[in-house]
Amino acid sequence: MPLSVPSSATWRRRWTPSSTRSPGTADPALPNHNRRERTVTVTVPTRAPSRSPIPNDQPLVGTVALVTGASSGIGAATAAALAAHGAAVAVAARRKDRLEAVASDIREHGGNVLVLESDITDEPQAGDAVERTVGELGRLDALVNNAGVMLLGPAVDAPLSEWKQMVELNILGLLFCAHAALPHLLRAASEGPRQVADMVNISSVAGRVARNGSGVYSLTKHGVGAFSESLRQEFSNRYVRVSLVEPGATATELAGHNRPEVLERIRSQFGQTMDAQDIADAITYIVTRPRHVAVNEMLIRPTEQER
CATH class of the missing domain: 3.40.50.720 (NAD(P)-binding Rossmann-like Domain)
Known part of the structure; x- marks a missing residue:
């Protein structure tokens, strides 16, 4: 299935720095109010291809x-x-x-x-x-x-x-x-x-x-x-x-x-x-x-x- 990407896409992900976790601690994905969290926002600009509008009936009109x-x-x-x-x-x-x-x-x-x-x-x-x-x-x-x-x-x-x-x-x-x-x-x-x-x-x-x-x-x-x-x-x-x-x-x-x-x-x-x-x-x-x-x-x- 082809991947559809909008003209500008933003992804946000929360993560826990490894320094805040010690071996054996719970999965950082689980609730933990003592855990420091950062939100990283990544914006990936994408350029839509230049496309000319084509009418369905007579696409070559004017040519x-x-x-x-x-x-x-x-x-x-x-x-x-x-x-x-x-x-x-x-x-x-x-x-x-x-x-x-x-x-x-x-x-x-x-x-x-x-x-x-x-x-x-x-x-x-x-x-x-x-x-x-x-x-x-x-x-x-x-x-x-x-x-x-x-x-x-x-x-x-x-x-x-x-x-x-x-x-x-x-x-x-x-x-x-x-x-x-x-x-x-x-x-x-x-x-x-x-x-x-x-x-x-x-x-x-x-x-x-x-x-x-x-x-x-x-x-x-x-x-x-x-x-x-x-x-x-x-x-x-x-x-x-x-x-x-x-x-x-x-x-x-x-x-x-x-x-x-x-x-x-x-x-x-x-x-x-x-x-x-x-x-x-x-x-x-x-x-x-x-x-x-x-x-x-x-x-x-x-x-x-x-x-």
Whole structure:
């Protein structure tokens, strides 16, 4: 059972100096009018943790979030979930038509959303997505680095263009967005409505366990994990929380970019899968924690997935 300590606690105890007692005398706890007593008062100040009030219904009211890779899957579900919790949301991806569909759904449910057609593998475009978010929505309290690509297959005949594509999007795109966003997140942590900011980086179970045929994809996700932990340590005392989310098998478009034979192998390996909403719920949980709580890492697998 956890110990509950008030903001200031005082204990008083009566005691008898040993010099007033001789061997064989009665227990000093028993009444004895000839016994000298002293009262010692000890006051132990304790500091209550700084906590921001969080309404139960929409804890993100007044905040702004930028979600990359938001045209489908985990990104689209996350943008909708954050908007439902009160955040104004900027959605970034290359496919503007898909972004407009995501934005339309958010608006139908009363959300505030900004559409950003952006290729974050291009450094200026990544920076522009962040600056437009701040310029048009007023601030940036949360960045969800979700954009990524997974191209699997034997290394011996893998097109180098696929390896380059994964490195550019999964690593460089994330770095470009993180670098552009950090000054704004630091400002939100000191001046924002919740006095805390979040960067959530989406990795994968492949960032923990490398599989045959997933070498470069696993490399990129291990890198995301290392980068996230370094940033977490650097900014924790400034209340920019950096979280790593590692989904297992999830039913999204991610696997669909692979060649047909690889896609068939993926489907045969994983029976049960999660939905994008399962991961969006986890991300929403992370960013709605009170100021004094940070969820540093979250590994999420389907119940039946072994590794």
